[in-house]
Amino acid sequence: MNTPIAAELFPVGELLAEELDARGWTQSDFAEVLGRPAQFVSEILSGKKEITRESASQIGAALGTSTELWLNLQDSYFLWKQSQDLKMQENLDAVKTRAQLQDLAPVSLLAKRGFITSTDLEVQKRQVLSLFGKSSFDDPSAIGFAARRSNGDEDFTALQHSWAACVKAVAKELDAAAFSRDLLHDLAKTLSKRMREPKAFAEFQSLFATVGVKLVYIESFPGGKLDGCAMMVDGHPVIGLSGRGKRLDKVLFTLLHEVAHILLGHLRDNGEVILDDLSADHGGKEAEADRLASKLAIPEPLPEIPARLNSTWIEQQANELDIAPIILIGRLQKEGFLSWKTTLVRNAPTAIQYLEHWKAPLPVNP
Template sequence: MAYATPPPVDHPGTFIKEELEDRGWTQADLSYILHMDVSQLNKLIKGATSITPDTAVALGDAFDMPAEFFLNLQQLYDLHRTRKADPGVKARAAWVSKFPVREMIKRRWIEDAEPDLLDLQMLRFFGKNRIEDIPFVSDAPLLAHAARKQDYAGTTELQYVWLNRVRKMAEQIECPLYSEEALRKNLPSIREHMHLKDDLIHIPEILHKSGVRFVLVEALPGSKIDGVCVWLGGQPVIGMTLRLDRIDNFCFVLMHEITHVLNGDGKEFSFAPVDSDTGNDVAMDCEKVANDEAAEFCVPRALMDSFIARKSPFISRDDVLSFAARLEIHPGVVVGQIQNRTKKWNWLREYQIGIREYLLEWKHKDGWGHFSPTGL
């Protein structure tokens, strides 16, 4: 990042010397006027001592100028000298004003380093050659052709950092070439593994065999992000946060991102819209399609409509268990969809079980106390 070098600032003694020359006074004349020892005045003019408030008042009276002028000269000089003490302050402030640098260091995505090395690490982290090309730091667009994709503008700085961590991790994963045919063929198998929480860990491997890299990266605080589909040279990557730690959310978000992969959403921009609860992504057509496909995949709409019509408004626990068993999917997924339709978020919450501990057995993860190589 470019940092302006402040112009040199002379000691106030330089101004006093020039003023003496303009007035035709000697140092002895000024020492007499100020009632100050000549050697003491000489030290002040040479910059060996500083102007005090008392001296500033005396100089103001002697030269018929405001005392504040001399105090300001001294303050500017002192600030100029102090500014040289730590050149990294401005560099760190510039990055911290845009990105969660301290959190990135805490998670070992970058190292705590001197300004030049910090700049270099941030460039490599974002995969850019120039700081001017990094979105949020400059006027660089978030995506190519961003003017025609205004809906992407909802992506925040935190989300952009997170998805770049997903990208850096994915770059280090060896994976077969992506096959849309193989992925579609494996969808029934993926759904079968949504029946039991212990089976969820097999899903990432199924994706990998289809040519889809799958990484888990803990969400950055405040990012409100669930997942994303990233493209690396035409190869898809699915990144997830497991932020809500519920089986219904995992199944829905996973299929949401798989739909992006199958439809090639975001392929020309490097990533599809970030899946979050910020409310900015639902306006895009591809997001609506992904939402509908994910819901249909987990629980077919026609069957859900029929179930609710027959059982509502008094849907019992046994009704849900029987319905889920018939669909061969975990009851928590059914509960999640019914909650979403009825807006009764506390209904049968005991079936929205946590699944993070099972999925963290996956080798490609970052966060939750696990640290992956930075790739920088």
């Protein structure tokens, strides 16, 4: 048969009718050839019935064409017709936008955390792009990364990007004095002693603000695999904590690790973020930060470790070191003197209830 013209403009039934006319066949003739009722052919020609794989095969056999020809003609027309439907195109544009948003950020989670405040898609788009410092989806990320992560061989995930973006957004809303490295170092050396009263953790945000450092708590994103981060925002060092690990000594060590990055001069005021997963094992700057954090946590050398450790010895040594017992337990676990499953950590204090006291002003959404 001749190739039909402008398939996108004409229903496949009209093209089939032209082919029957060219052959001099009536609808009844064609129905008889197909072994189908005349009504079947009539409904195909009028567009009331779609051509199926089976009927396309029969039409192809009758007219000496491929099955695919009639299915393709039908699909081409339907797609063209769909392209002329403005409401449908608006729906498809919305689907594309939702997909772009989901690639960039966990939309439902950001809404739950208050960083997205609207259900209107265009408003959500503006809010998410603003959070990432973008004007369009094609813009490069305004946040760079240097991190220690358990998935360090993989690209940074949308969850990790989003968590850091939330930390940065909240930090912009916080006030702090001019930064002083010396005052930060002096403050950091007192943290373990302050932890003898776990509730002191709630005061850390305001204490750090007096030395020019902004502390931000953004609850860990499920699957985010991050403990903390450090970055420069508007000339101020910023430390973000996720609370992952929950136990007071673990969160404190994360805080001190990020403090160490600042004291060691690892931060650059160029938009780069140091993301840390303290379960990962890396050398270089991370090992250097670990060593300083350990020294800040327990400045004195550990006492001689007895063959059998018990709570009485832990309490006694913690008192002599003037630190919270859980901090000593954490060090002993890290250095292999205590099992990670030791019963000595039963009912250990957690940091989350105190982190939740920190101010977390949300950015003003566009």
